[in-house]
Amino acid sequence: MLPAAGLVLSGCTIPSFGAHAGVSDTSKQAFHLWQGFSVAAAIIGTLTTGLIIWAVLRYRRRGDQIPEQVQYHLPFEVVYTVVPILIVIGLFGATLVVENKSVANPSTNVIVNVNAFQWGWQFTYPGSNALVYGQTTQSPEMVLPVDENVHFNLTSTDVVHGFYVRQFNFSRYALPGVVNQFTIRPTQTGTYFGQCTQLCGLYHSLMFFRVKVVTDSQYSQWLASFNNPAAKARFTAAVNTTNAELSSGVPSKATYTNFGSGK
Ligand SMILES: [Cu+2]
Structure with missing residues (x-):
């Protein structure tokens, strides 16, 4: 009511x-x-x-009398x-x-594979060579088309992480050995802030990412920008590494590079 x-x-x-x-x-x-x-x-x-x-x-x-x-x-x-x-x-x-x-998963052609690791994110777009990878304060930026259902396959190659975007009012575990699937339909262009919500180690508090929601044509342009041999080689290498880590069952080693100054 x-x-x-x-x-x-x-x-x-x-x-x-x-x-x-x-x-x-x-x-x-x-x-x-x-x-x-x-x-x-x-x-x-x-x-x-x-x-x-x-x-x-x-x-x-x-008074001292007991009431009725x-x-x-x-x-x-x-x-x-x-x-x-x-x-x-x-x-x-x-x-x-x-x-x-x-939790509904309507069918869609837009798919993003999200892999969380200590302490960053990798976003790959199957069917294209698009690859976004970054650690902590590098805040890797995922690009999504507006007004489209986007299907996410979320996993982790080491420990439990949390995928959280405040503007999506949405959070899911990124679990090693489990692929969590969900669909989000962004309705507004803009750049939104995301972060890990599970205490996952030393640099958990810096495990940031961004979600950039763009128009359909900007999205196609962005995908097309990966249409070259160098991008394809990077994509294939990244996917092979991730798949090897996922199938080995052994947590991958945390990488300590590229944290910016002083780290
Ligand atoms: Cu984390």
């Missing part, structure tokens, strides 16, 4: 409660769900606090049992709807 009201009223009038409004289909729905939960919590919190304060004042001790003892007010007990159950059902239902959408 209450979250549904949040979903309907969302947008301009309801505050964001600290979350980002989202730049993809599912992140917007997650944002509205968050608003609905926050509004429900605010209403229930205010009501509960108000009733407690009222009871404290109204029934405060006025009342119990088993059936209608009242039914109300305070049924109403919370309805609230929980409403919150659960709204969560189920949004979660089902965010």
Whole structure:
């Protein structure tokens, strides 16, 4: 009920409660769900606090006599049992709807393989030679087309990492030996900040990346820029190395190069 009201009223009038409004289909729905939960919590919190304060004042001790003892007010007990159950059902239902959408994997031609490692990211685009690779503060930049479903295959070659982009309201584990698949449909061009969200070692706090969402034609141009023998050689070498690391089951060694000055 209450979250549904949040979903309907969302947008301009309801505050964001600290979350980002989202730049993809599912992140917007997650944002509205968050608003609905926050509004429900605010209403229930205010009501509960108000009733407690009222009871404290109204029934405060006025003398040594024990006041009249009342119990088993059936209608009242039914109300305070049924109403919370309805609230929980409403919150659960709204969560189920949004979660089902965010884990749906509609078919698409845009595929990005994401490999997390200590302490950086590699993005490869199967079907092209596009390869983006970078460690920590180099913030490797993934390029995505706007208004297209983008399918991600997310894994790790060493330890558990977390793939998180605030503007996508989305986070997933990058697990060694597991490929986590998900689909994101960016709806707004721009550059967004991503980072690792699992404590994964020394430079975890610097394990950054960026997501650049561009128009379809800019995306095709970007892919085409890798259409040369040098890029192809780099792509093949990178994919072979990653595949060897993934299939060996042995965590790859952390690389300490290219952290910038002083490291
Ligand atoms: Cu990490």
